Structures are given as C-alpha cells and as structure tokens.
Amino acid sequence: MTDDTPVPTGADEGPRLSAVVHGRNVQGHLQECLEDLVTGPAAPVEVIVATTDPAAHRLAERYAAQDPRLLPLPLPDGTGDAAARAAGAARATTPWLHFVPAKDRVPGGAWRTVTDLAAAQPPDVDVLVLDAVHSTWWATGRPSPDASVLARAGRVPRTLDDCPDLWRVAPLLGARVLRTDHWRAHPEWAAEPDAELLAYAALARARRITALDHPVLDDRRLRTASLPPPTPEDHYGLVGRYEAVQEVLAARGASTAVRAALYDVMVREWLRVIARGALPEPVAREFFHRAARAAARWRPPGHPAPPGLDGVRYRLLERDAYRPYRAVQGVNHQQREVRERWRTRGRRAAAKLRDHRYRRALDRPVHDDLAVFSAYWDRGVTCNPAAIADKLAALAPEVRQVWVVARDRVPLLPPGTRYVVPGTPDYWEALARARFLVNNVNFSGAVVKRPDAVHLQTHHGTPLKRMGLDQLSYPAAAKGLNFRALLARVDKWDYSVSANPHSTETWERAYPSRYVSLDHGYPRNDVLHRATPARIRAVRERLGIPRGRTAFLYAPTHRDYEAGWTPRLDLAALAAQLGEDAVLLVRGHYFYGGTSPLSGLRRDGRVVDVSAYDPVEDLQLAADGLITDYSSLMFDYAGLDRPVLVYADDWETYARTRGVYFDLTTQAPGHVVRTQEELTEAIRSGAWQDAASAKTRAAFRRRFCAYDDGLAAERVVRRVFLGEPESALPPVVPVDERRPVPTPQEADAT
Structure with missing residues (x-):
C-alpha cells in the first residue's frame, strides 16, 4: 500500500477526526450546518460544537440529542472565534482537527474522504490541504480556482520546498485539516483571531503536507452590506498577517523558493487591495507605506519582478513611491476605460444586431x-x-x-x-x-x-x-x-x-x-432491440474482432471529485490474464504511451481503443459482456440481456460525493467486484455469465428497461411531430415478452 492510498474503514471504528464547529449562529446559518451533520453520511468523526451565543447553544443541544457524535460546548456569550476554536480543540480526542465556522457547511461525504486520507498519512504529515466551494446569498457550491494547484501537488506527502505553489491556495482554515499534535505544539495559535493567518502558519510550520483536490468546506460568503464596515486597522492587518508568516519562515530557515512564492502571493494581494479595495485616500496611502516597508524587508535577494505593468507596480511598491504608483494607476485606468469602451461598443453593437435579427425572426x-x-x-x-x-x-x-x-x-x-x-x-x-x-x-x-x-x-x-x-x-x-x-x-x-x-x-x-x-x-436504444445478425457481424469485423473471440466493452464513467482521469484497471495485466481469446474494447481517453505494454496488445487486437468510436450502440452490439463502474451505459446494455460486471472499487466515495439514487452494489445488473483480482477471477471462472448473474440482470431489466423495446423513436415521432394520441401509438412490449437480438456468438453461427 502506498502513502497516497486511503485505508479502508469499518462501520464500528472509533472517531479519527475531531471537527470543531465554532462561533455564533450568524444570520441563522448554524442550523443548516448541524442539519447536514446529523443527516449526512456517517463518518468516524466527533463533532465538538463550541457555541458562543444562546441561540447557538439551544441548536447544539437539540441536534446533539439526535446524534451522539455531537458534543455541545456552550461558551460565554460574546466569546471570540479564537477562544471558541481553542476551547473546542482542547476537548479533541482524535489525531486530527478540522475547524468549521458556524456559518459554513461540510459537503456530504467530505469527512469520510478526509478520515480515509488521514489514516494513510505517515507521522510527519502535519497538514492536509483540501479544496472548498463557495456559497453566497444567490448561488451555492461555486467551485474555487484552487483545484488545479491541489491536483498538481497530489496526494503524496511533500514539503513546502516540493510544492511552494500551495501558498496560492486560498488561506481558509476550514479547508485545512491539522494534526492535533501540530496544533498543540504551538500554544500561541490558540489566541490568534486571524483564521487566515493560522491557515498560513500551519503550512509554514508543517514538516510535510498532503494535498487533495476535494472540497471539505462550503465557505459561505456573507453579504458585505450585512457586515460591520471594516476599520482602517482591519485593512492594515493584512500587511501584518503576511509579515508574521514571513517571520516564521525566516526563523525556520526556509528556502529562497518557499519565501519567494509567498512573497509573490503577498505583494499581489496588497496591490489588489490598493487598486480595488475602494479605500479612503488616507487609508490607502498608509496601507501603501506599510506594505512598501514590508515588501522591502521581505523581498528575497535577487528576486525578479514579473514582466509588464505588474512588474512596474512591484518596483514602485518596493520603493514606497506612492505618487508615481497612483500616476501609473491613473494612466492605466484611462487606457483600460478607453479599451473597454471600444470593446463594449463592439459587443453591444454585435449583440444589438443579433437581438434585432432574432426578435424580428421571432415576430415572423x-x-x-x-x-x-x-x-x-x-x-x-x-x-x-x-x-x-x-x-x-x-x-x-x-x-x-x-x-x-x-x-x-x-x-x-x-x-x-x-x-x-x-x-x-x-x-x-x-x-x-x-x-x-x-x-x-x-x-x-x-x-x-x-x-x-x-x-x-x-x-x-x-x-x-x-x-x-x-x-x-x-x-x-x-x-x-x-x-x-x-x-x-x-x-x-x-x-x-x-x-x-x-x-x-x-x-x-x-x-x-x-x-x-x-x-x-x-430512441437511441431501438437499434439494440432490432439489430440483425448481419449488422452485429459487420460491426465486429469493422472493429477487428476475430470470430470466436469474446469481446468485453470496458466503459468507466467520469468522477467529479477527480481533476483528471485516474486509471482504475491495469489493462495490460488484465488482457494478459484473460488470454488470447479475449478482446478488450476500451472506451476512455487514457491510453498509455507508445512504449507501454499495451502497444503490443493493440497490435495483435487484444486491446482496441474505441474512445472516439461512434455510435456507442455499435460497441454494445459487438460486446459479449460489459465491464463498467457507474456509467449509465449499463442501463442501455442491460436491454440486450447480456452479462454485465460492475467494477465498484470506489463506490462509497462516488456515492457520497456525487450523490446517487440507489445502492448499485445491491441492485446491480450483474456481479459486483471490488478489485482487479476479483474481476479477473469472475471472467476466468465463467461467473460473469452464470445463473446468478442472469437472475440479477432480469430484475434490473424489468426495472430500468421497461419502455425500451425497439419502437421508442416511432412512438416519439408519432406523438410529438405527427400529433397522434397516446392510444394510437404502438404499445410497449413487456420485458418478459421480448426476444433479445442475437449475441455475437449467435450472429457468427447464422
């Protein structure tokens, strides 16, 4: 087992993660957070609800009565977030901590993903960096821009020297999971009110870090107009935050690359605030001067400025040249306004012309x-x-x-x-x-x-x-x-x-x-119920499948929780174990390079890349059996009454992150296997087409192929385009009265 392989967990395990839900019942959002926790998928987590106002106390007590994992921790009215975090962490009994502000939520299934990931970490991994989604009053679950950075960092434990780009990930403490010993080794953190500073400090002091591009927090962005207006000191605190992290890095002797990556992040953030923060002029000037002093102090020796206008801004900030900076900014604004005016005019003219033509067409x-x-x-x-x-x-x-x-x-x-x-x-x-x-x-x-x-x-x-x-x-x-x-x-x-x-x-x-x-x-499935032996033979010949060979169509589905495609089967090993009589039709964009073991298998026709082949119905007709995970192709293929093998190696993760309508592992169209070894054995032993497989497939067909009888397109055309009543349409042939089209072996025999 590798370091990046999650450890399977059982239902009777004790908690491995302490979630500290903390703070006030801000704008009534705590109830949504707790409701998700008690109704969501079970996970080995203890939830310490450190509340700081009477309404929040009452909610915590009520939900704790429903779920024994919730441990209410009422704190005096007005207790700050720092004290609430610290009080909750002090009660933690597990190796890992997850801080969740009371206004936020935890996406369904996220804690199971975190506990599985945490269980696989070596002792020197102090921080798990995960993704977040963002919600506002008008939209929910908007993705962050951090997934690509996290995906590149990968699940392998690393130091900051290995992945300095992690500084670019939004400093959300709730999207970081800390080893409890890491938190307790730094008692000064307990009094720190700035959660974003803590998120950075946890990274700066970590021995090693593991990243995963999976959301563990739904960060609720409260409407600005509903919050107290920021004070000048709130703005200046942004300078102090980055200086504090730079001091930690300096004390630890961090490499130039790590310090330079943080330097770029902090300077860009300061310039963004100056340019777009709508600060009053005196506050903007003072912010600039403080940021300039900090930039000059922490600039790594020889660190280059970025090209173009950003580089000019860098150098002006480092020289504390506020007036020239404003002049450059003013010129840039004027140029941008002129360009935007022309672009806007062009877009408006084009849109106006399009809308005019479209509206005129709609009037005809x-x-x-x-x-x-x-x-x-x-x-x-x-x-x-x-x-x-x-x-x-x-x-x-x-x-x-x-x-x-x-x-x-x-x-x-x-x-x-x-x-x-x-x-x-x-x-x-x-x-x-x-x-x-x-x-x-x-x-x-x-x-x-x-x-x-x-x-x-x-x-x-x-x-x-x-x-x-x-x-x-x-x-x-x-x-x-x-x-x-x-x-x-x-x-x-x-x-x-x-x-x-x-x-x-x-x-x-x-x-x-x-x-x-x-x-x-x-309608697309009509051909699966009306195909002739000649068509089936022709498709197999076109795909290069020799007569007498058994062809399996392997069609995995997309996973929303993966930034890219992750191979789930060793196709070379599978083809070798199945022998020369089997052909794998592989529908997926993931073929190995030219020097891989698959090269020879492709040359002798034992593995055929059908990723770009259309129509997919031809592939179904050509296949003696289907190997899939959670693809909807299984519902169509079941209509052929041919064997299906469900390769469900990550069913629990898929179900809790994507959400599903039923448990496929108990209501599958054939045998369910969890490992490549089980898959190989099911095929080699003949179990893939045994009586038990046929029985489960029959139940699946009755449920999910009820209307697919080869006449769907005709019914749709007559009803919608020709306006015929339902009573005049060809009736649906019951599943048990249908005669499936020939199998490839039967087609070869005719």
Whole structure:
C-alpha cells in the first residue's frame, strides 16, 4: 500500500477526526450546518460544537440529542472565534482537527474522504490541504480556482520546498485539516483571531503536507452590506498577517523558493487591495507605506519582478513611491476605460444586431416543417436526437431537419447534413422559426420559448447519480450550477422522454415544471432491440474482432471529485490474464504511451481503443459482456440481456460525493467486484455469465428497461411531430415478452 492510498474503514471504528464547529449562529446559518451533520453520511468523526451565543447553544443541544457524535460546548456569550476554536480543540480526542465556522457547511461525504486520507498519512504529515466551494446569498457550491494547484501537488506527502505553489491556495482554515499534535505544539495559535493567518502558519510550520483536490468546506460568503464596515486597522492587518508568516519562515530557515512564492502571493494581494479595495485616500496611502516597508524587508535577494505593468507596480511598491504608483494607476485606468469602451461598443453593437435579427425572426411565423436538432452541447448527429431524426425522415420526410453543430465538429458530420453553427445569423434564424426544437441537454438560455414552438427534451441516460435540483445537497458535484437559470431552461420543455419509471420519477422531481413525460423509451436504444445478425457481424469485423473471440466493452464513467482521469484497471495485466481469446474494447481517453505494454496488445487486437468510436450502440452490439463502474451505459446494455460486471472499487466515495439514487452494489445488473483480482477471477471462472448473474440482470431489466423495446423513436415521432394520441401509438412490449437480438456468438453461427 502506498502513502497516497486511503485505508479502508469499518462501520464500528472509533472517531479519527475531531471537527470543531465554532462561533455564533450568524444570520441563522448554524442550523443548516448541524442539519447536514446529523443527516449526512456517517463518518468516524466527533463533532465538538463550541457555541458562543444562546441561540447557538439551544441548536447544539437539540441536534446533539439526535446524534451522539455531537458534543455541545456552550461558551460565554460574546466569546471570540479564537477562544471558541481553542476551547473546542482542547476537548479533541482524535489525531486530527478540522475547524468549521458556524456559518459554513461540510459537503456530504467530505469527512469520510478526509478520515480515509488521514489514516494513510505517515507521522510527519502535519497538514492536509483540501479544496472548498463557495456559497453566497444567490448561488451555492461555486467551485474555487484552487483545484488545479491541489491536483498538481497530489496526494503524496511533500514539503513546502516540493510544492511552494500551495501558498496560492486560498488561506481558509476550514479547508485545512491539522494534526492535533501540530496544533498543540504551538500554544500561541490558540489566541490568534486571524483564521487566515493560522491557515498560513500551519503550512509554514508543517514538516510535510498532503494535498487533495476535494472540497471539505462550503465557505459561505456573507453579504458585505450585512457586515460591520471594516476599520482602517482591519485593512492594515493584512500587511501584518503576511509579515508574521514571513517571520516564521525566516526563523525556520526556509528556502529562497518557499519565501519567494509567498512573497509573490503577498505583494499581489496588497496591490489588489490598493487598486480595488475602494479605500479612503488616507487609508490607502498608509496601507501603501506599510506594505512598501514590508515588501522591502521581505523581498528575497535577487528576486525578479514579473514582466509588464505588474512588474512596474512591484518596483514602485518596493520603493514606497506612492505618487508615481497612483500616476501609473491613473494612466492605466484611462487606457483600460478607453479599451473597454471600444470593446463594449463592439459587443453591444454585435449583440444589438443579433437581438434585432432574432426578435424580428421571432415576430415572423414559425416554419411548421422545420425541426432543429442538437446533442451533447452541439457535438453532432448522435444519441436520442439522431435516432428521432432518422425515424422522422422515414415517417415525415416533408419535415426539414437542421442540426446545431459546433464549428470544430462540422467536418465530422455525415455527408448531406444540414447544419447551423452556434452564434451565427443562420443559427438564430433557425431557432426563432423552427416548429420543433430537440435536444438531449439544453439549448442556450438566450433561446426564447415561443408559444407555437415545441421543445422536446430527450435526456441522454438513466440517472444513477443525482441530477438537477437533487444536486443542491452535493455542491462538489454541482460545481457552481445556477439552479435558477437551470429551471428557466426546464420551463421551456414541452415534452420529456423517459426510458423507465425510475427516470420519469427522477426527472419530474429534479426538473419540476409543466412538461409532459413521454414514457416511450430511449430512441437511441431501438437499434439494440432490432439489430440483425448481419449488422452485429459487420460491426465486429469493422472493429477487428476475430470470430470466436469474446469481446468485453470496458466503459468507466467520469468522477467529479477527480481533476483528471485516474486509471482504475491495469489493462495490460488484465488482457494478459484473460488470454488470447479475449478482446478488450476500451472506451476512455487514457491510453498509455507508445512504449507501454499495451502497444503490443493493440497490435495483435487484444486491446482496441474505441474512445472516439461512434455510435456507442455499435460497441454494445459487438460486446459479449460489459465491464463498467457507474456509467449509465449499463442501463442501455442491460436491454440486450447480456452479462454485465460492475467494477465498484470506489463506490462509497462516488456515492457520497456525487450523490446517487440507489445502492448499485445491491441492485446491480450483474456481479459486483471490488478489485482487479476479483474481476479477473469472475471472467476466468465463467461467473460473469452464470445463473446468478442472469437472475440479477432480469430484475434490473424489468426495472430500468421497461419502455425500451425497439419502437421508442416511432412512438416519439408519432406523438410529438405527427400529433397522434397516446392510444394510437404502438404499445410497449413487456420485458418478459421480448426476444433479445442475437449475441455475437449467435450472429457468427447464422
């Protein structure tokens, strides 16, 4: 086991993390914080609620009665944050501390991630640096810009010399988890009111640090107008904060690289305050002088200024040249205002012209014979919209079809496709005058829903992970989604296509509006129920799969809590263990370099990269079995009644961070395996296609393939485009009465 591998935890373990929720019930937000804690996923955490006002005391007592992990610690009314933090930390009984201001929240599942990470750390790691999301009165869970820095630092324990860029991560004490001994080794911290200084000091004094780009705090930004106005000393304190950290680094003999990285952060912060802080002139002048003295004192020898105007500002600050600085700033403001005026005029003119054309087009009658299609944010002709368009051409060839396609995808379009590029005059004209608008995501929020146009939302998968408004409790997954804007787009839907009762129920809750649910099945899956043996053979030949070989489609899903793709299977080892009779069709953008063990496997056809292959339905037809984790592809593939293996090595992490609608490990379409060894054994032993697998798959098909019978596109076209009543549509064939298309082996035998 490596240092960056989380240690599995059991349900009966004792607490490994002491969370100190501290402070007043600011603007009533403490209740949200405590509600999340008692209703969220269980984790080995003791929660010390150090409250400092009577309303907060009462809340802490009430929630402690619901959850024994909560330990109320009422403090005298008016106790400051520093004293509350210190009192809570003094009660801690675990190796790690997490300070959570009472106004903030902890994203669901974050503590389990932290405790797993903490358990894997060697004794000299003093600080875990994690990410945060930010909420305001008008938006929740907005991502921070720090994820890329944290991802580069990685989970391997490092010193500040190894990753000086960590100074650039926002100094939120609540996004840092401290080893309890590290906190107690510095008793002076207990009296420090500046939480941001503590966040920096913890880094400066740490022996080693581990970083993870996973949000552990939902930092609530209170409305400025609701807070007391800052005093001049509040502003000057920003200078003192950085000087205090520089003194710590100097006392520890920190390297020039570490000091230089902090120097750049602090000078940029000071210049930002001077330029944009709207300080009264006397305060701005004094702030500049104090910052100048500190900059001159702490500038590392020979440290270069950045290029361009920023470098000029650096040098003026270091020379304490306030008047020249203001002069440069004034000239720059004038130049920026002139440039911005011209840019604004250009944007306004373009927008005005576009809006004028669009509004004029909206005033003209719709074209009853025009349908506009788009899929996956204008990627091209694919998914449910493509299947509907194909059936529409057969049943109503008089309807003109136009696709919205991004400019860089135009060369990939099928020959003869009529298209418009987003943002062009033709694009706005088509959207304004089309009778039918079909998409598997959403059109731009600027698109107007006219009363005589029909908007058809087809979706693009069966939901396992939380969607729409159900993401409100999972800010890490929502990543700053504007829910008001989302609902405004949903309100334009007239119809919503569904593949099963679970999807219908989920869409109606996650996207509440007045649209009509069409329980017709997913049109893209029609081919999975109507394909001929000849088509199956042709697809396998096109992919280079020799007759008689068993092909497995490996299709992992995206994980919101990972900044990049993390390989979960050793494909070279898997292919070697399965032998020459097996072929792996791998759908993912992660192939190894040319000198890897996969090179030879690709040459002899045992591993085939199908990441860019479309349509994905062909890959399903070609595969004897599916290996996936949490991809919605499993719901479509189950309709073929072919074996599925669920590789759920990180199910608990995925479920608690992304949010899910049901426990896949107990309601899977086949065997669930947790390790590569289990996966390999399931295939080699034949368990992947045994009777137990067939039984679980049958239950899964009845639940999630209820409407997919090969006639979905016809039902949608007749209902939406031809206006036929539900009673006139082809009835859905019950799951138990369907005859699946031939397997590849059966197709080869015909």
